[in-house]
Amino acid sequence: MTPGFQRLFAYACLALSMSLVGSYVALSRPLVAAIPVFLLAWLRFGIGGLAMLHWLRKPANEPPMGPQTKWLVFLESFLGNFLFSICMLFGVSLSSAVSAGVIMASIPAVVAVLSWAFLRERIGPRIWAAIVLAGLGIALLGLSHPPAAPAGAGPAPAASQAWLGHLLVFGAVLCEAAYAVIGKKLTGALGPKRITSLINLWGFALVTPFGIYEALRFDFAAVQPGIWMLLLFYSLAASIWTVWLWMTGLKVVPAAQGGVFTVMLPVSAALVGVLVLGEPLGGFQLLALGLGLAGVVLATLPVRSGP
Numbered sequence: 682m683t684p685g686f687q688r689l690f691a692y693a694c695l696a697l698s699m700s701l702v703g704s705y706v707a708l709s710r711p712l713v714a715a716i717p718v719f720l721l722a723w724l725r726f727g728i729g730g731l732a733m734l735h736w737l738r739k740p741a742n743e744p745p746m747g748p749q750t751k752w753l754v755f756l757e758s759f760l761g762n763f764l765f766s767i768c769m770l771f772g773v774s775l776s777s778a779v780s781a782g783v784i785m786a787s788i789p790a791v792v793a794v795l796s797w798a799f800l801r802e803r804i805g806p807r808i809w810a811a812i813v814l815a816g817l818g819i820a821l822l823g824l825s826h827p828p829a830a831p832a833g834a835g836p837a838p839a840a841s842q843a844w845l846g847h848l849l850v851f852g853a854v855l856c857e858a859a860y861a862v863i864g865k866k867l868t869g870a871l872g873p874k875r876i877t878s879l880i881n882l883w884g885f886a887l888v889t890p891f892g893i894y895e896a897l898r899f900d901f902a903a904v905q906p907g908i909w910m911l912l913l914f915y916s917l918a919a920s921i922w923t924v925w926l927w928m929t930g931l932k933v934v935p936a937a938q939g940g941v942f943t944v945m946l947p948v949s950a951a952l953v954g955v956l957v958l959g960e961p962l963g964g965f966q967l968l969a970l971g972l973g974l975a976g977v978v979l980a981t982l983p984v985r986s987g988p
Contacts (some may be wrong), residue, residue, distance in 0.1 A: 723892020
């Protein structure tokens with residue numbers, strides 16, 4: 682594979698990964714209306730783990746994991762799998778898929794802030810402008826009325842619940858930003874399949890006590906067949922496909938450049954919310970999404986190098 686084709690393949694992996702994340706963020710709304718959040722997360726990690734048991738085996742050419750790598754694997758799972766899933770599922774259940782897409786557009790700006798805070802990387806005027814635009818987009822959601830509930834998606838959230846939902850989705854943004862930064866570090870020590878399987882195993886272990894508690898009180902027979910099919914897609918996409926695609930792309934593309942492809946996340950979340958779930962797209966929400974995407978463009982456009 683030539684270097685040019687390898688880079689194009691990496692770009693395609695990153696774009697497809699973020700598109701899938703946006704789609705399952707949106708489709709999780711009908712799921713949380715039918716299955717309790719912790720049980721849903723437990724089933725997701727369990728189904729994903731069963732599908733990639735063979736990925737857990739250590740390759741012969743992989744060096745032993747040191748203490749730092751083990752700690753990074755745990756952090757990657759705790760923040761990017763466990764906390765992201767809980768914040769995202771609860772947040773979407775209290776807001777809407779379109780609102781989640783607007784808030785998720787702030788990921789590149791949040792990655793920049795985390796890099797400035799923890800890695801002491803410089804933030805230029807464009808990044809600060811992107812942060813302001815992302816904040817304005819999220820604030821505009823507070824001026825929009827709570828969306829009407831699509832069929833099968835549960836009751837519409839009240840205004841106070843919508844604000845709580847927005848805060849929880851922004852918590853998921855913080856987790857996703859940390860996941861992107863830690864993931865680049867891990868690709869230097871482990872292969873994409875091994876990272877995917879290990880962080881899913883940690884996620885399953887972390888959520889198991891809560892999942893078993895809710896499973897003992899849940900009526901599985903009441904779940905419709907369509908929900909089980911949606912759960913299967915969500916589990917495979919969230920636990921396997923998106924993680925493997927993202928880690929595969931990051932092996933070739935720098936983490937900062939990979940942030941360009943997060944634009945696919947809010948777009949796909951909003952499109953699925955409107956076209957599949959039938960959510961309304963009001964004027965405030967459309968303007969908020971436009972501000973968020975403008976922030977993504979500002980945060981991720983390459984900077985022209987000097988002579």
